[in-house]
Amino acid sequence: MGKQRKSEAYPYSSGGWGSLKAVATILAQEKVALKDSTVLLRQNKPDGFMCVSCSWAKPADPHTFEFCESGAKATAWDTTTKRVTHDFFQVHTVSELLSWHDHDLEEAGRLTEPLRHDATTDRYVPVSWQEAFDDIGRELNAMDPEQVVFYTSGRASLETSYMLQLFARMYGMNNLPDSSNMCHESTSVGLKEAIGVGVGTITLDDFEKTDLMFFFGQNVGTNSPRMLHPLQDARKRGVPIITFNPLREPGLISFSNPQSVAQMLTPRETQISTQYHQVRIGGDTAVLVGLCKAVITADDAAAAGGAPRLLDEAFIGEHTHGFEDFARYVRQTEWADIEQVSGLTRVDIERAADEYTKANAVIIHYGMGLTQHRMGVQNVRMLCNFLMLRGNIGKPGAGPSPVRGHSNVQGQRTVGITEKPELAPLDKLAQQFSFEPPRKKGMNIVETFEAMVKGGVTGVVNLGGNLVRSVPDRFQTEPAWSRVRLIVNVATKLNRSHLVHGAVSYILPCLSRIEIDRQAGGEQAVSMEDSTGCMHGSRGVTEPASPDARSEPFIVAGIAKATLLNRSTVDWDAWRDDYSRVRAAIAETYPEIFHDFEARMWTPGGFPRPLPARERKWQTASGKAEFIVPSALGEDPDMMEREPGALRLMTLRTDSQFNTTIYNLDDRFRGIKGTRMVVLMNRADMASHSLQEGEEVTLQTIADDGIDRRVEGLRIVPYDIPLGCIAGYYPECNPLLPLWHYAKESKVPAGKSIPVRIAARAA
Ligand SMILES: Nc1nc2c(c(=O)[nH]1)N[C@H]1C(S)=C(S)[C@@H](COP(=O)(O)OP(=O)(O)OC[C@H]3O[C@@H](n4cnc5c(=O)[nH]c(N)nc54)[C@H](O)[C@@H]3O)O[C@H]1N2
Ligand SMILES: Nc1nc2c(c(=O)[nH]1)N[C@H]1C(S)=C(S)[C@@H](COP(=O)(O)OP(=O)(O)OC[C@H]3O[C@@H](n4cnc5c(=O)[nH]c(N)nc54)[C@H](O)[C@@H]3O)O[C@H]1N2
Numbered sequence: 001m002g003k004q005r006k007s008e009a010y011p012y013s014s015g016g017w018g019s020l021k022a023v024a025t026i027l028a029q030e031k032v033a034l035k036d037s038t039v040l041l042r043q044n045k046p047d048g049f050m051c052v053s054c055s056w057a058k059p060a061d062p063h064t065f066e067f068c069e070s071g072a073k074a075t076a077w078d079t080t081t082k083r084v085t086h087d088f089f090q091v092h093t094v095s096e097l098l099s100w101h102d103h104d105l106e107e108a109g110r111l112t113e114p115l116r117h118d119a120t121t122d123r124y125v126p127v128s129w130q131e132a133f134d135d136i137g138r139e140l141n142a143m144d145p146e147q148v149v150f151y152t153s154g155r156a157s158l159e160t161s162y163m164l165q166l167f168a169r170m171y172g173m174n175n176l177p178d179s180s181n182m183c184h185e186s187t188s189v190g191l192k193e194a195i196g197v198g199v200g201t202i203t204l205d206d207f208e209k210t211d212l213m214f215f216f217g218q219n220v221g222t223n224s225p226r227m228l229h230p231l232q233d234a235r236k237r238g239v240p241i242i243t244f245n246p247l248r249e250p251g252l253i254s255f256s257n258p259q260s261v262a263q264m265l266t267p268r269e270t271q272i273s274t275q276y277h278q279v280r281i282g283g284d285t286a287v288l289v290g291l292c293k294a295v296i297t298a299d300d301a302a303a304a305g306g307a308p309r310l311l312d313e314a315f316i317g318e319h320t321h322g323f324e325d326f327a328r329y330v331r332q333t334e335w336a337d338i339e340q341v342s343g344l345t346r347v348d349i350e351r352a353a354d355e356y357t358k359a360n361a362v363i364i365h366y367g368m369g370l371t372q373h374r375m376g377v378q379n380v381r382m383l384c385n386f387l388m389l390r391g392n393i394g395k396p397g398a399g400p401s402p403v404r405g406h407s408n409v410q411g412q413r414t415v416g417i418t419e420k421p422e423l424a425p426l427d428k429l430a431q432q433f434s435f436e437p438p439r440k441k442g443m444n445i446v447e448t449f450e451a452m453v454k455g456g457v458t459g460v461v462n463l464g465g466n467l468v469r470s471v472p473d474r475f476q477t478e479p480a481w482s483r484v485r486l487i488v489n490v491a492t493k494l495n496r497s498h499l500v501h502g503a504v505s506y507i508l509p510c511l512s513r514i515e516i517d518r519q520a521g522g523e524q525a526v527s528m529e530d531s532t533g534c535m536h537g538s539r540g541v542t543e544p545a546s547p548d549a550r551s552e553p554f555i556v557a558g559i560a561k562a563t564l565l566n567r568s569t570v571d572w573d574a575w576r577d578d579y580s581r582v583r584a585a586i587a588e589t590y591p592e593i594f595h596d597f598e599a600r601m602w603t604p605g606g607f608p609r610p611l612p613a614r615e616r617k618w619q620t621a622s623g624k625a626e627f628i629v630p631s632a633l634g635e636d637p638d639m640m641e642r643e644p645g646a647l648r649l650m651t652l653r654t655d656s657q658f659n660t661t662i663y664n665l666d667d668r669f670r671g672i673k674g675t676r677m678v679v680l681m682n683r684a685d686m687a688s689h690s691l692q693e694g695e696e697v698t699l700q701t702i703a704d705d706g707i708d709r710r711v712e713g714l715r716i717v718p719y720d721i722p723l724g725c726i727a728g729y730y731p732e733c734n735p736l737l738p739l740w741h742y743a744k745e746s747k748v749p750a751g752k753s754i755p756v757r758i759a760a761r762a763a
């Protein structure tokens with residue numbers, strides 16, 4: 001690091017030999033002897049475990065190897081033979097570990113025993129499980145529940161999540177932020193308003209029935225590679241794919257299937273995108289308005305000339321509300337404005353619209369490129385407007401497809417992890433468990449950290465995650481974290497959030513889902529929901545990393561029992577011993593989704609939850625799907641307009657990381673090696689800022705709140721990226737993201753559009 005590196009564009013398609021090599025490398029790095037083991041073969045299989053990486057759907061009829069490069073890396077990371085034992089902390093003080101790189105902390109290996117921070121020696125020291133539970137219970141009981149937060153990073157199972165939300169409410173609060181607060185909460189809000197459900201409406205079957213797919217701001221090759229299989233099959237049927245992304249991401253350009261011998265041995269590969277449009281950062285509402293304008297204009301002409309109509313008038317008439325206002329807005333919007341904001345030409349947008357009007361069934365896949373913006377919710381609503389023009393919701397082969405991140409992030413919400421009381425079945429819980437749940441709105445992630453900065457959070461219990469790295473404004477939020485009195489981290493591996501400790505801090509080592517979970521009631525299974533709303537059972541297959549690690553349900557039950565004492569009607573010990581009792585409780589709370597849960601959880605391909613929008617039933621205020629007029633064409637200009645030379649920064653992930661978990665420093669697909677401290681920049685912008693390739697620069701946030709936010713030591717990498725746009729990595733650039741810079745209606749931090757100025761090091 002630090003040394004100047006040249007970038008080489010990755011010369012191959014995604015997948016392929018590079019992918020196999022990357023898998024072999026990480027298996028060796030983690031010293032995992034998979035040749036004697038069947039672990040990867042049981043990944044994402046009906047009788048095996050559900051991958052701990054992304055949440056993409058698991059097919060009923062899986063491939064022999066139903067895993068991808070990312071999933072294999074995630075498995076290797078968890079099944080590593082490296083261990084953190086208490087002698088690790090005899091060698092390293094917490095202060096010393098604070099100087100370690102994120103990669104090195106996790107690379108130390110799996111956590112093996114419960115630990116408590118000892119301020120006198122500045123070390124973590126072993127503690128028994130019961131002592132830890134009792135002390136945490138005492139601490140929580142001495143606090144105002146409204147000042148305590150339980151965070152869930154999206155891996156926890158349906159069973160664990162349900163137990164945690166019930167515990168929180170019996171304890172007395174709704175402070176249940178989860179990782180979707182930084183991720184697809186713009187989807188949960190936007191889709192709910194527009195079509196009455198907060199999740200995507202497509203299933204894997206729809207890939208076989210679609211005529212056209214769009215990708216907006218989702219990087220499939222890196223972040224959900226198993227999805228490349230159905231995409232490849234669709235391409236073989238001749239289905240076009242149109243992509244809008246500021247970067248030409250290799251995974252969206254072409255793919256060679258590392259599991260197809262024929263494709264590996266011949267240079268043939270599947271072209272993924274048939275049209276690729278490099279939209280400017282934050283230009284998607286403008287693109288979508290342009291697409292709608294092209295369709296409505298062509299339909300106006302068809303109507304005038306007596307030709308067949310292009311709008312699905314029957315759908316619009318019967319199923320939607322607000323079309324006339326929306327159409328008026330679209331007709332009035334000028335092409336010049338659309339072109340300026342999107343950075344694309346009218347001809348480009350019309351070319352995409354032309355494909356759209358030829359297709360009978362259209363899917364739109366999207367990700368963080370739409371949701372992590374000030375206008376993130378509006379982007380999602382606009383995508384629905386566009387789909388609705390031709391009835392592309394609630395019919396086979398069509399619909400919105402938010403590609404979720406963490407493997408059970410969608411499911412956690414389904415079973416009650418939410419800070420919004422109206423989204424939890426509080427009356428039902430009250431009756432089922434004979435208690436009075438709190439009705440006051442809880443805190444999401446941004447609100448938690450706003451309160452924390454003011455000293456208003458006294459305790460946090462984290463079911464996974466690494467919040468000091470994943471949240472915005474690191475130089476404000478990290479010091480605030482260390483002022484929290486009680487910090488409990490349930491985790492598989494060591495990370496920085498464990499080291500920036502409070503007065504009373506615990507690290508509680510948990511099993512990974514890949515491991516066999518033995519309880520008094522026998523070997524236990526858990527369940528989760530994938531990105532397409534299907535529920536799957538998951539059974540561990542490897543020996544636990546340590547005899548002193550415990551399952552997440554065990555840990556949640558232990559803390560709940562020690563805190564609630566005789567204030568709870570739940571037999572936490574019984575739930576801990578036999579998770580089918582938890583599933584029975586889930587089924588009682590949500591019978592329409594989880595009836596016959598125990599039997600159905602092993603259905604190959606999962607069992608789908610009912611989704612009214614799939615049947616064209618709209619649970620919105622008007623009872624119809626809503627056309628919603630956007631409030632502006634572009635991303636919030638923030639302070640950018642006032643400053644010549646201002647740039648918009650997006651924060652990206654690589655194939656060598658899973659969020660804050662950094663497997664190594666390379667970005668194989670984008671051709672960057674050995675460092676993550678880079679800025680990707682257009683050559684014309686480099687010239688106008690007088691910057692050279694490899695030059696060291698500082699980025700500084702443009703804001704008027706008096707706080708100097710900067711990241712130094714970044715190197716310039718010339719890159720094919722639209723003018724005025726730059727890219728850096730998450731989490732390295734998180735100090736630049738102000739806590740108040742979030743999507744207006746969902747409070748998702750706007751990590752894809754941070755206004756910054758750039759300066760050479762000497763400046
Ligand atoms: N290997 C790996 N897999 C992962 C993860 C990981 O870190 N590593 N993380 C998991 C999680 S939690 C999540 S949420 C998902 C995230 O997966 P994605 O949703 O794919 O998220 P990102 O990689 O952050 O960004 C996606 C794309 O958005 C584009 N983009 C940025 N700004 C804009 C814009 O204004 N408009 C448009 N149209 N595009 C834009 C970027 O160029 C990038 O290609 O992946 C999950 N899977
Ligand atoms: N600037 C910027 N910021 C972002 C993003 C961005 O694109 N740009 N993306 C956002 C998104 S989409 C997300 S989802 C968040 C993620 O934010 P977080 O949820 O905070 O972070 P992760 O990196 O997913 O959590 C990693 C840690 O989880 C623990 N862990 C791993 N597996 C398990 C398990 O099975 N059980 C338990 N209990 N612990 C486990 C390990 O200790 C590991 O160190 O970050 C967000 N932050």
Ligand SMILES: [Mo]
Pocket residue numbers: 179182183184404405406
């Ligand atoms: Mo995410």
